[in-house]
Amino acid sequence: MKMVNKYIINLLAVTACLFIASSCSNDVSYSDRLNAERHATNAFLANCKVENEIPKDSVFKVGHDAPYYRIDPDGNVYMQVINPGDRKNDAAKDAEPMYFRYTRYNLEDWYSNGNKLVIYESNETDMSSSPATFKYKDYSLPTSAAWGYGLQLPLNYLGAECEVNLIIKSQYGITSEIAYVIPFLYHVRYFHSSI
Template sequence: MKLRNIFMAIIAMAAIIPAVTSCSDSKSYAELLTDENHTVNHFLSLHRVVTEIPDDNKFEIGPDAPYYKMDSDGNVYMQVLDAGTDEKPETNDRVYFRYLRYNLFSYEVGSDTNTPSGNADNMSYTPVFFLLDNVTIQQSTQYGTGIQVPMHYLGYNAKVNLVVKSQVGATSEIADVIPYLYTISYFKSQI
């Protein structure tokens, strides 16, 4: 009798364990990356996209300018709103920036209900900075390497819209796999 009860308990556990463990609502990392790609592709489908960087770095400028694919993996797309000055930062130069960013999963093109985060709309917030191409300090990696890309092509005082996928986004958010649309203005250090 006891052997039968033990056997029945084992059978019941064997039936319950797969049912409990297969009821996961979370997505795999690969599924999250697929969702991110679909979201970015949808956003870009509503805009003009140029897949090559101009040889002379003469980008079209303005709110109707195309989004340029800035890397071979398609992790960064840039729309130039203002090319800035002729002075460009060099490696290890301190570049200050002000930004607004929008989560592309909830962003609606042309909507007034998009809610950004960032420091551009409130001048009481301290501006943030990075040292160009220096990933040894936290300030340069905190927002990811994607936001540094425009400074390789544009001058100080440039303003861009930037689509940044999670792989080159903020280090604290890489695992969340959230693409962002940034509006960023870059400034030279006055120090």
């Protein structure tokens, strides 16, 4: 009986080891996901003008052919300014509720599917849906923190009623999606009030 139990235990151990080894070889590591995110982001930016620094006078080139500015030191967020708003007379205030409409595109899908942008999620054109909201620079509220850090960064440099395209890597993106390690391209319009 002891011999049979020992045999069964050994058989189960070998089976478990084989199962673990085969499942490990099929899983993608976090490091692999970060590399895929970097490749997709770099491939997208390779087709754009890129400025690695914010203009010293904070006067951004604007329009759909404007460069993407790296707006955080680690390269997690890049911003193309479509409309800068009026920063001097209309800056967002700390803890002010800011509303926004957006469309976002999965850059990994773009990269793997022949460079075709497909809408991943949007509230931009459906006026029956509410605009999204956060309190500017107040990450203590779950509704603000849920959107991540990257979506608020443009308001550090532009007027409250601005329009931008943003590339946001996962670490600065929607907090519930960080583990998926997917970069997104956003088209965002910000507002003081709900529209």
